[in-house]
Amino acid sequence: MNEVILSLITFLPLVGVLLLLFIPSGNHGLLRGFTLAVTILTFLASLPLVTGFVTNADYQFVLNMPWIQAGPFRMNYHVGIDGISLWLVMLTTFIMPIAVLSTWTAVDEKVKGYMACLLLLEVGMIGAFISIDLFLFYIFWEVMLIPMYFIIGIWGGKNRIYAAVKFFIYTMVGSLLMLVALIVLYFKGLNLGITDFSLTNFFGMNLDPVTQTWMFLAFALAFAIKVPMFPLHTWLPDAHTEAPTAGSVILAAVLLKMGTYGYIRFAMPLFPNAVEKFTPLICTLSVIGIIYASLVAMVQEDVKKLVAYSSVAHLGFVMLGLFSLNQIGLQGGMLQMLNHGISTGALFLIVGFIYERRHTRLITDFGGLSKQMPVFATIFMIVTFSSIGLPGTNGFVGEFLVLLGAFESNIRWYAIIASSGVILSAVYMLWMFQRVMFGKLDNPKNQKLPDLNAREIAIMVPLVVMIFFMGLYPTPFTRTMAPALDKIIQQTRLTKPVIAAPPQMMPAMPQGEMPAGHPGMPGGQPGMPAGQPAMPAGHP
Amino acid sequence: METLFFSLVAAIAIISSILVITNKNPINSALSLIMTFFCLATLYVMLEAPFMAAIQIIVYAGAIMVLIVFVIMLLNIRSESGRRTNHALFLGVMTGVLLLIQTWYLLWKSSLTGMKGSVDSAMIIKVGHTELIGKALFTEFLLPFEITSVLLLAAIVGAVILSKKKL
């Protein structure tokens, strides 16, 4: 059973698509209901992953079958999850039903195709998260593009074609270069006697630094575009603004995670030397991204664009966390991924709600909605504050750990600058919130707005619950991730940190966490001296 | 003596071929082309290939050129109205000259490296050129020979369907 669960949840939606073809296109209710059922079923089917997951660093629920064997190539259908992918898969399956519900009424033409696209998208996303075989990963990675392209292009806003094409080609360029790097990697490995594309073969190949540099760049570019990192982000606002609500939600909640996931899973552990070389660059870009995106978000007139830019900032935090390369930072990064998935997803839903009602997203068209739609106001506020990172909500835990981790590692100064992003995020979010929800309800069009209906509340409730749950009790997540993250750290760190005896006052924590590097530790970590000037009288 | 004759023929061939491409009137071009063919036939004879010379006259000058002339007449094409633009002309000539220089250069530099065969003039005189060719055609190159039949068939069919009056 365990072996097939992953394949099951991956291809269940595909089956759904096939069945969908037999439903008459006219019968929208049935189409929607069916799709919802499929997604929910997938979610339920994915629950055993959590319950059955054993907290250790290994891949679990592994299924490894030969797939293509020709010439020098061996590709296997090799899937499995560890602490990292587990939660991303869960996030995906969790978001999908919500996404389906979100455009229940908004999309009322070509419903069949729409639902089919959503389901195909789910296939791609889950597949990418669970595949261990690099080739398989690439396949799924590309497959994701197609349905998203159609979702944006067919059901999107007025500038949708530009956005869709931009999205597609932008991503294509990066991923194709990654493909080249992939093949190079494989042939390099072939000389070292690897037998197939399984990721696990490629660790510790100790490629020469130059090769690593090039290949890291190729991988990093592909993922940086998806993240998106600072100079490569411009596709995001367009895609987000044009996409229908569900599209934006999935894009923000899951697709962007592909990039960061790619970093933590592939780019970093595969090319340690390159990572060491490029950490400053990437951190710089992330920090620029944080500040830059925040400032730009501040002056947006379009709510959706604002949220889009805010997610650029949030993912900047994630990247910072990942490249702090210590347990705290990585966990922070991972949590931040999930949080961003939930909070920003929720924000896009909210924007969707008011867009459905008013068919405008300009901040200036709103104002004083709190009076008219209190429930909406409450939820909106909760989500806003979770996105700002208020303690007690999920946003805080992630952001805090990221900054702490970064601060602990030798990218301290970036952390300090990035922390100011915390202020900026409050500025732009609250300003937007105030202009939309506060003030006089003077626009006559707004005076008739109905408050959230049952469906919309049903959509938001799970998200709100998650916001608080993850904010108040993130331990289940962190605990399961820890071992896998440690493995990543071990693979990525060039000089392995001295293993610290856990401080006395801390009760036993999972075995895996022990080696989590404490950069500052005496003789601990190469970057430490670089960090010293930061602390004038710091050291005894 | 022979060299002199060769140079004479070669000169004629070259001149006539130049006429082919300079003549405004297609008919004249055709005639000068036939002239060239005759020269080539002569050279074939000098190269101890009488049979090739014969079919050169028969097939080329006889069949193909007649066909061409016939078509020219049929379509009664006047001489070209106005030449190509000068720079196109210049470019063409330049290209040709360049190619010539290159080929000339590399032919000059290179010698005959192919493996020598058994056929020499004595044998040709003894056996007879036609027979030798025939033998080659029907033994070693039987398949290509057969292919030509398909080729010609296809060509005929094509010619017919393209130009027959009523479908």
Place this chain on the structure above:
Amino acid sequence: MVSLNGYLILSAILFSIGMIGVLTRRNAIVIFMCVELMLNAVNLTFIAFSKFLGNLDGQVFVFFVMTVAAAEAAVGLALMIAFYKNRESIDVEDMNLLKW
């Protein structure tokens, strides 16, 4: 006794002239004739080689080239006639419907 190079260079000259013709003339038939000229130049090369190598493959090849030339002539002229029917011209500058 004329050297091989004599023949080869002669054929090279003819070949180039033929090519020039193709590049500079506008009348389809003339262009075709120039192509024939090029083929003949090649034939000369073949036969010269065959003579000096002392094997007949080259001459056999020439034989086939002639056949091909004949076939091409038939088809080509047919095409020209067909074109002429529709266009009242076989000037290549008039073959400009298909471009870009």
Place this chain on the structure above:
Amino acid sequence: MLDNVWLIPLFPLIGFLINGLFGKKIKNEAVIGTIGTGAIFLSFIVSCGILIELVRMPAEQRVFEKVVFPWIQAGTFKADMAFLVDPLSAVMIMVVTGVGTLIHLYSIGYMHGEEGFYRFFSYLNLFCMSMLLLVLGANMLVMFIGWEGVGLCSYLLIGYYFEKKSAGDAAKKAFVMNRVGDFGFLLGLFLLYWWLGSNHNIWTVNFVEIKAASHLLPYGGIVTIATLCFFLGATGKSAQIPLFTWLPDAMEGPTPVSALIHAATMVTAGVYMIARMSFVFIKSPETMLVVAVVGAATAIFAATIGTAQNDIKRVLAYSTVSQLGFMFLAMGVGAFGAGIFHLMTHAFFKACLFLGSGSVIHAMHHALHKGHLHDDAQDMRNMGGLRKAMPITFITFFVSTIAIAGIPGFSGFFSKDEILWQAFANPYHGNINIYLWGVGAVAACFTAFYMFRLVFMTFFGECRINSKVKEYLHESPLVITIPLMVLGLLAVVGGYIGMPKLMGLLPNYFEHWLDPVFELANEYGKEYAKVAHHTHALEWGLMGGSVVIALIGITIAFTMYMANRTLPAKFVATFPTLHRFVFNKWYIDELYDFLFVNPCKAFGNLLWRGFDVVIVDGVVNGTAKLVMACSAGLKGLQSGYVHNYAMGMALGVVAIMAFYVFR
């Protein structure tokens, strides 16, 4: 009992949930009010129980930590949801729950008939919960929850009348400024955590553990940086220079909010935080000095502004800022106990004052409303002579005013005088302390002045309110006056538990009570303290001096606003610029707008319109355009002419040959 400390924040949480989720359905104000008040009252009971239990314990054991559940665990980092009970937090919870209960009660009356009644109470409960988390938090992170939580609540409550743009702006301003502070707080936390961990492998944010490890911290250096960061956080929360401008604007909120959040509790969080981490702060003389100076400066600065305001609540707001300044002064000079003491007394009388002003505004508003007038119900120029109309309010208000002015026998005197004395006598800041004292004294003088100005303008003289609504003015209902009376009483007697031992009437219970908390700090302090001996005479003298100063302030107020009403106008006429500056709060808001807000927006616009769209996207689309241009060009080559194609081929051949033959 101690084990049930978690109940304290729980009750308000429950209250919040009930009112927040079902308040709209309940509608009945009585029920909602009872739930809200009841919740906080229950925590008050529990707090009392805890206090009593603590009192019973021997002094040195009075530290208790309660872990509720593990919150964050990541690598070495571990933060539990844990509460710390010790004398300090005991005092705080008493203040918070006690004053909180009264203000809840008051609100029932004050907010009567507001449509967002339930909303108000749920927010209020939420605030109490956050505040209690803040004071009870056993580690910096739990404290930080509360720290931000109160920020959130103040945001919500200031923005309570969200339809007023000013309210929205004020709310945002408050939150953002707090955020700036929080930024500092976080950095300080990072530094401390990282330094202790990396150098001594003690990875902790828990106060007790840090205290245990504090001997490892160096004097100055890293600690200075860290504590300065923390202090930035404190300034944000407690409205000190430079981050004080949000507090006056915060008066947009309902008056009970001003009383609870912006006078009694939240704004004192910064003080509390410093007290909580006294053993770290004391290790950095520089920081201590900065704290003291900033405190003194704020005290005088805000006081000056307070003298020129006409809005009754704004005057009180500036007075609050000024009083907080006193508290920081106390912290800065190492008089932690005194600071906390002033915190408590201030909570009493300032809450009383705010509620009193609320009662006045309530009455005024009521009256004006009856008369269908639209005069400003908060402008003191419309008031006057209210003492006849609303005696209870007047008495309580007057008592509190005396208290804050520092007239002997009232609580304010004991605390403030203690601070001034410590400022003078503190052993840390060498010879600056005389200036600290001087500034403090002047500030005290101003305090007395503007407070009495307020009283005179409001309650004395003839009634300046539009005559036809005079008869509508009357005392507020009991539910409002009861809290006033209680607080008024506390304002009088509250001080006696912290009576300077000099007077010898009573032992200074309060100091002793807090000693176990601060002794370590004083221990460290000795490291660089210069012991100076001050005679009792001197202390007596200064005490007298401060009294005199207060009296001077009062007399000036009297002469200007009772005896000779024309003086203020004259004054304004003589020093127009000065007055304009003072009246406009020294143009600080404008300055900040000019320095930070507008540049940010402008820069953001530049980045977006200029950089993002033009350059970044321009590169992308430019590439596309370029390729398309090439496409057009190549398309042009495809001329459709056979000889061109042939030429292409021929050139190709020639080129290839050339490359190979002549290379």
Place this chain on the structure above:
Amino acid sequence: METIVIPAINMAVIAPEVILSLFAMALLLINVFVKGESKAYLGYLGIAGIVVALFTLVSGWGFPTEGFSGTVIQDNFGIFFKVIFLISAAMSILISDKYLVREGCNQGEIYPLILFATVGMMLMASGTDLMTIFLGLEVLSVSLYILAGFNRDSIKSNEAGLKYFLLGAFSTGFLLYGMALTYGATGTTKVAKIAAHIAQTGMGSSNLMLLAGMLLMATGFAFKIAAAPFHMWTPDVYEGAPTPITAFMSVGPKAAGFAAFLRVFLIALPALKAEWTWLVWVLAVLTMTVGNITALYQQNIKRMLAYSSIAHAGYVLVGFTAGNAVGTAGIMFYMLSYAFMNIGAFAIIILVGKKGEENNNVSDYAGFGYKHPMLGIAMCIFLFSLAGIPPAAGFIGKFYLFSGAIQAGYIWLAIIGVLNSAASVYYYLRVMIFMYFKEPNEDFAWVKLTPAFIICLIIAVAGVMIPGVLPGVILELAQKAVLM
């Protein structure tokens, strides 16, 4: 005078060719008696012939046999390519009938001519003597000249035929000159013997005559496979020729060209590998880039696909550059999948087209995806496959080609390749933009699907998707068919 001894004739070697020729002639005869619509049956008969040929062909898999005194060979390499030719021929026949009727040039001769062309291609693929290859190429060309100009009444068709003819003859000249020089340099026209002679005399690039021969032959083949700068005829001819013929031309002859190209260069001229590798490298880059970039601007979908086919020739040349097992296998796999996807696309173009080559603009596809969901999906599959996006065969093919290049160390070539295919995505997407993102401007005539088309499309889709998801088998076969 001695008698001529005819060497043993091993018919098995050329059995498929013979069968096809016989069927072609039979069709020519029958054609006289069938009239009008029923001419379609000629096509089906032709397909029957192809199927028979196919079976005889595959039966020879695994036993390379020479024949006709070394002028022809039947080896896996040849067989693999021949299968491609046969498939493309069959599919083109399937889609031609409807078109011919619509365009009013419904003459039965088209089927035998397609078969003749196929014979020519097969001879190119299996010829081991320059003469065989040359003649096969001529059979192919002559038939194609006719087919291109097949629609006599359409000026475009005439023009296409004539242009193709003139340029084809021109390029033949170069090819021949190259063969002549090679002959001179080695003294033989047999591929194997050439290699042997080169090997034993140890002549290499130093021998300018041989070098020039190689280069000129390369240009000749480059013309056939439409590699830049010898590609310029392609768009015009593809646009002008009858659509089914375009489909056929874009696949079969290209593959045949590659077959001959590969055989001559890999078997006869391995000694010059260092030389021709660079030549091919340059050709590949030029071809990909020119093809893709020019395609971006095209409005006429036939013309667009013409440029795209140029680009694909470029990709295949990448595999050729590699010149290793992976690359060659990649070429075969790619040509096979290309046959399916391209002919599939053209089939849909025929369906959408109207009389007189109308309705061939990209903009005419507005809303097509909604009018005909199934056809729309099929078109998407073909286009995505052409764009090289998984899980379509096109992707696997590209993957193999580029892998070959990378394995041989031409990483930059691979990078240029992938960047090209990224650019190419744009114009394939453009079609889909019109199909799905634009509302139908005017509702066009309901496309009538004949069974032939349905079969053709099903085959095409299957041929794109199945190798896309499970390419293992075919790749293995391709590996077995590699020369060397």
